[in-house]
Amino acid sequence: MIMWAMSDRTLPRSLRMIEGFGVHSYRLLDEAGNSTFVKFHWRPELGVQSTVWDEAMKLQAADNDFHRRDLFEAIAAGDFPAWKLCVQLFTEEEAESFPFDHLDPTKIIPEDLVPLQEIGRMVLDRWPDNFFQDTEQVAFCPANIPPGIDFSNDPLLQGRLFSYLDTQLIRLGGPNFHQIPVNAPRCPFANHQRDGHMQMANPGGRVNYEPSSLQDGTPRASQRAGFPSFAERADDAGKGRVRPASFADHYTQARQFFLSLEAPEQAHLASALVFELSKVETLAVRKRMVGNLRHVHEELARRVTDGLGLPALPPPPEVVVPAQDMPPAPEVRIIGRMQQTLQGRCIGILIDDGSDAATIKAVRKAAEKDGAQVRIVAPKVGGATLSDGSHLPADGQLAGTPSVLFDAVAIVLDPAAGKQLAKESAAVDFAAFAWAHLKAIAADAGAAPLLKAANVGKDAGVVEAAAVKDFIAAARTRQWAREPKLRTLA
Numbered sequence: 001m002i003m004w005a006m007s008d009r010t011l012p013r014s015l016r017m018i019e020g021f022g023v024h025s026y027r028l029l030d031e032a033g034n035s036t037f038v039k040f041h042w043r044p045e046l047g048v049q050s051t052v053w054d055e056a057m058k059l060q061a062a063d064n065d066f067h068r069r070d071l072f073e074a075i076a077a078g079d080f081p082a083w084k085l086c087v088q089l090f091t092e093e094e095a096e097s098f099p100f101d102h103l104d105p106t107k108i109i110p111e112d113l114v115p116l117q118e119i120g121r122m123v124l125d126r127w128p129d130n131f132f133q134d135t136e137q138v139a140f141c142p143a144n145i146p147p148g149i150d151f152s153n154d155p156l157l158q159g160r161l162f163s164y165l166d167t168q169l170i171r172l173g174g175p176n177f178h179q180i181p182v183n184a185p186r187c188p189f190a191n192h193q194r195d196g197h198m199q200m201a202n203p204g205g206r207v208n209y210e211p212s213s214l215q216d217g218t219p220r221a222s223q224r225a226g227f228p229s230f231a232e233r234a235d236d237a238g239k240g241r242v243r244p245a246s247f248a249d250h251y252t253q254a255r256q257f258f259l260s261l262e263a264p265e266q267a268h269l270a271s272a273l274v275f276e277l278s279k280v281e282t283l284a285v286r287k288r289m290v291g292n293l294r295h296v297h298e299e300l301a302r303r304v305t306d307g308l309g310l311p312a313l314p315p316p317p318e319v320v321v322p323a324q325d326m327p328p329a330p331e332v333r334i335i336g337r338m339q340q341t342l343q344g345r346c347i348g349i350l351i352d353d354g355s356d357a358a359t360i361k362a363v364r365k366a367a368e369k370d371g372a373q374v375r376i377v378a379p380k381v382g383g384a385t386l387s388d389g390s391h392l393p394a395d396g397q398l399a400g401t402p403s404v405l406f407d408a409v410a411i412v413l414d415p416a417a418g419k420q421l422a423k424e425s426a427a428v429d430f431a432a433f434a435w436a437h438l439k440a441i442a443a444d445a446g447a448a449p450l451l452k453a454a455n456v457g458k459d460a461g462v463v464e465a466a467a468v469k470d471f472i473a474a475a476r477t478r479q480w481a482r483e484p485k486l487r488t489l490a
Contacts, residue, residue: 273490459481
């Protein structure tokens with residue numbers, strides 16, 4: 001979990017580009033009662049993408065509602081966020097062959113062992129009409145499952161079956177929270193839950209149990225349509241408050257995760273550990289943490305040791321199960337898993353009076369053709385008068401619309417405007433942060449003074465504004481080769 005939390009996974013570019021997967025194994029049951037283990041996954045159709053750390057901090061300052069606004073604007077534009085629902089299916093016998101215990105919720109099942117199978121799709125095509133009704137009263141509870149799904153013996157899942165129910169009873173005020181419309185099943189259902197706070201179903205009759213001699217026609221549990229459970233054979237082992245011995249391997253998958261990342265992601269993870277541990281006041285705690293990292297990977301521990309300024313590698317603690325080498329799991333990476341398109345991305349074009357109308361039109365047309373949204377930024381929110389005499393309104397004022405809000409930027413300026421904006425800190429920051437955050441930059445000759453003032457260098461991601469195809473290609477990804485020139489990473 002520490003590897004995941006310190007990785008770029010926790011800096012998503014958008015909620016539309018974030019994966020979700022359950023940590024628990026469930027069971028699927030067929031009509032004959034046969035069981036298959038299952039893990040559920042949501043895969044974003046736009047692919048996964050992250051920001052860099054400094055960018056994430058500046059996004060928080062630029063727009064505290066950035067992720068909500070990003071989701072809202074995508075839905076409003078008809079660019080509906082979508083995820084594929086996938087499953088990993090495996091038998092009891094296959095589970096026994098895994099080099100880890102799949103009931104341990106800190107473990108993932110690598111896709112080279114069990115590939116994902118796509119079974120469905122979720123699309124967000126509207127916002128709630130009333131947030132209180134449709135979100136504030138949502139009661140997530142893993143105990144609420146349809147026939148055909150059953151629980152495994154994952155101990156954390158078993159605890160959640162109780163604790164989540166208690167949470168909703170207290171949070172929503174009573175036992176009938178499943179009757180609130182947002183929580184109510186869409187299919188017909190019946191239970192023997194009677195009366196209580198917020199009872200709205202008006203159950204008739206005298207009894208809330210079955211069978212009953214006091215009333216005819218009371219609901220009866222159906223062996224065919226009711227909830228079935230897997231007929232699992234119980235072993236002879238005693239129950240106890242102990243950690244299963246099969247859960248004792250804490251480092252193998254942490255090692256696999258680190259080694260599966262691309263080099264820039266490894267550097268980000270090590271730097272994040274340095275950043276967070278630098279805030280830990282107690283030196284002994286810092287050393288213990290680095291000692292634990294030695295069980296994950298010696299190189300990672302050394303990089304964090306150097307970043308913290310420790311005089312030597314701290315000793316590793318004793319370990320029950322040493323880390324084993326496993327094949328890489330490419331699915332845990334972010335770099336290389338973006339979609340090679342601008343679909344779902346946003347391009348910012350900085351303009352001012354005299355900006356070349358044809359260049360702006362060409363960049364906008366190409367970006368929108370590739371699926372991007374385009375936003376015009378100008379020193380004044382009213383916009384600017386272009387080279388052909390036309391007036392182009394702005395979507396945002398320069399001072400309040402920094403480049404952190406965009407996936408790539410184009411800077412199209414008249415030479416006089418370029419010289420003037422080179423003296424404007426908001427404009428300098430616009431270009432400097434696009435460069436620092438590894439984004440593609442298209443610029444015409446008039447923007448040269450601004451790029452110079454912002455210390456924007458030259459690489460494959462900085463192109464002439466007229467080279468529209470090159471800009472679109474560069475905008476589809478981050479310029480990872482640029483990063484070592486800009487910041488010291490662990």
